[in-house]
Amino acid sequence: MGFKSWIHDTNLRVARSPVGRWFRLENSGHPKERKGSFFFTELRAGLATFFAMAYIISVNSNITSETGGTCICPAESMNDHCATNTEYLLCVQEVKRDLVTATAAIAALSTFCMGLFANLPIALAPGMGLNAYFAYTVVGVHGAGMIPYRVALTAVFVEGWVFFGLTLIGMRQWLARALPASIKLATGCGIGLYLALIGLTYSAGIGLVQGGVDTPIELAGCANQYFDPDTGLCLNSEKMRSATMWVGIFCGGVLTALLMMYRVKGAVIIGILLVSIISWPRTTPVTYFPYTDLGTSMFDFFKKVVTFHPIKHLLVAQEWDISGHGSQFGLAFITFLYVDILDTTGTMYSMARFAGAIDERTQDFEGSAAAYMVDAISISIGSLLGSPPVTAFVESGAGISEGGKTGLTSCMTGIAFFISVFFAPIFASIPAWATGCTLVIVGALMAKAAADINWRYYGDAIPAFLTIAIMPFTYSIAYGLIAGILSYITLNGTAWILEKASGGRIVPPNRDESDPWSWNVPGGMFPPWMKRAAKGQKDFWRRDEENPGSYSPESLSSVQQDHRTIGKHQ
Incomplete structure (x- = not known):
């Protein structure tokens, strides 16, 4: 028996087993078996998805640890938000290690459950964009934002259960379909620019730009010792001379983009690992482990290579007394809820369509209710581990393009994330300049949604542009969404009032080119199970x-x- 014959026979035996019928593999005999789905193809597709999105383990821990987590900054160090307090920074390093474990664990659990219960080849993990909003707007760098870290986790926990309730009554699906098309498309594009800006900054990127004094933003790219002590900006003579920045640009950015152009699987991971490996030796100008107390602590953990790092600081860290943060808590909660509706729902629909699971008559996909419920519960469980909101990942398309059609793909991805839990020292030792260009590339991929915006009609185009522009310029997803929705209501509401008041005589000349909108969307508000x-x-x-x-x-x-x-x- 040749190898190909063994593969074929094994695929057939698995398909005819209870496992094959549960996942509706081809030849399983299920009335709705998915043509072209085979056991080994699904496993290969699951690994492809994992390698396409494994970067989230290091990127999410880098971004979210910027909040300081549950570490407390002493009053005497509040002037610089503990940026030079060694004891506090050591605590933050522990938080980062906790987040490596938490990110891998919740990605493993949520993705495996998505495959098992919803039978979809869609992977879940803490969401890009949402984690940045959580870290830089809601909590802020070292806790300088709207609400403390513990209260923000409470907002995420509550959001997950509200999501679950909205899914049960069908409101989540209805809201996603009822929102104006231009705002939905612009949201993804705006988040892409927001991520790109983060990837270019010092805190979670390559350090190419920084906040200015005479201008809102300035060119940077200098080593830490060349910051002007009076302004906090790079000395002009040292701009664009940072070795870590150039390593990040060429090895983490240009190389990754070239590999993606040639459809190399795992291109993002290759770029991140290459920059990380270059940054690990302690004797180089680009080392991630300088000879300081903080650098030595990080290097000692890195040397363990394979170990399980238990979550020490972040487990069930919610703070339920929100009396002093009512309005800010509400803003964070509503933004998490709204962005998740757009992000997760839109991603799930697009991935389900890519996998061929969409019912064109109802515009729904198989297992949609179970998929939404898994996502909602994962958000709340993730918050108990200290993580920002969990969402579906567009990188699931890597596995689908490899032939993944069923939940077996997601189950394999979940198992791979579970194994990565035991490599926490490696993922915790990936520097920000290794992942900065990844954020820029992810932003570029998300920006392609702008091509589908209706630029012909100003009532759609201007709200979309404001949504896109305000997100990076204010460093806030929430403000971008508010600007887009309010401008859409103002412009189109005023036009509607003028049309009605004038008896249909005052109408925009090209109103017929506007995107149609109605609250009464096909399929109704309530889900089929309720009917x-x-x-x-x-x-x-x-x-x-x-x-x-x-x-x-x-x-x-x-x-x-x-x-x-x-x-x-x-």
Whole structure:
């Protein structure tokens, strides 16, 4: 028996087993088996997804640890937000290690459950963009933002359960479909620019730009010792001379982009690892482990290579007394909720369509209710581990393009994330300049949504542009969304009022080119299971086509037509 024959026979045996029928593999005999889905193809696709998105372990820990986590900055060091307090920074390093474990753990659990219960090849992890909003706006660098870290985790926890409730009653799906198309497209693009800006800064990137005095933002790129002590800016003579910046640009940016151009699998991981390996020796100008107390502490942890790092500082760190943060807590909660509706729902729909799981008649996809519930519960569980909101990842497309069609792909990705939990020292030792260009590249991929915005009609174009521009310029996703929605309501609401008041005489000349919008979207507000329950169907959780004892109106009329045809022939 040759190797190919063994692969074929194994695929066939697995497909005919209970595992194959559960995941609806081809040849499983399931009425809705997914053509072209085979066991080994699904495993390979799962690994492709993992290598495409494994960067989130280091990037999320780098970004979120900027908040300081549960570490407390002494009052005497508040002037510089503990940027020079060694004891505090050592605590932050522990938080970063906790976040490596937390990110890998919640990605493993949520992705595996997505595959097992929703049977979709979609991976979940703490979301890019949302983690930046969490770190730099809600909590702020070393806690200088709107609300403390513990209160922010409470907002995330509550959001997850609100999400779960919205999913049960179908409101989440309705909101995602009812939002104006221009705002939905602009949100992804704006978040992309926001991520790119973060990747270019010092705190979580390559250090190419920094806040200015005479200008809002200035060119930087100098080593730490060449900052002007009076202004905090780079000395003019030392700009663009940082060795770590150039290593990040060429090895983490240019090389990664070239590999992506040639469709090399795992291009992002290759770029990150190359920059990290260059930065690990302690005797080079670009070392991540300088001979300081902080550098030595990081190097001692790095030398362990393989170890399980338990979460010490962040486990169940919520603060439920929000009396002193009411309005800011509400703003953070609503923004998390809204961005998640757009981000996760949009990503799931696009990935389900890519995998061929969309029902064109209903514009829904198989396992959508289970997928939304897994996502919602994962958000709350992730907050208990100290993580920002969990969301679906567009990198799932890497696995789908490798042939992944079922939940087996996600299960394999989840197992790979679980194994990565035991390599915390490696992931915790990836420097910010190794992941900065990754953020820029991810931003570039997200910006392609701008091509689909309706630029012909100003009522759609201007709100979309404001959404895109305000996000990076104010360093806040929330303000971008507020600007976009309010401008959309103002412009289009005023035009509607003028049209009604003038009896239809005052109308924008090209109003017919605007994107159609209505709150009454196809499919209605309530989910199918609720409609079936309202009709008295006892097994309301089953789709109509899966229940041999019930028929949808379309299927019933089809059956009646078949009977009439048979009668004519008899």
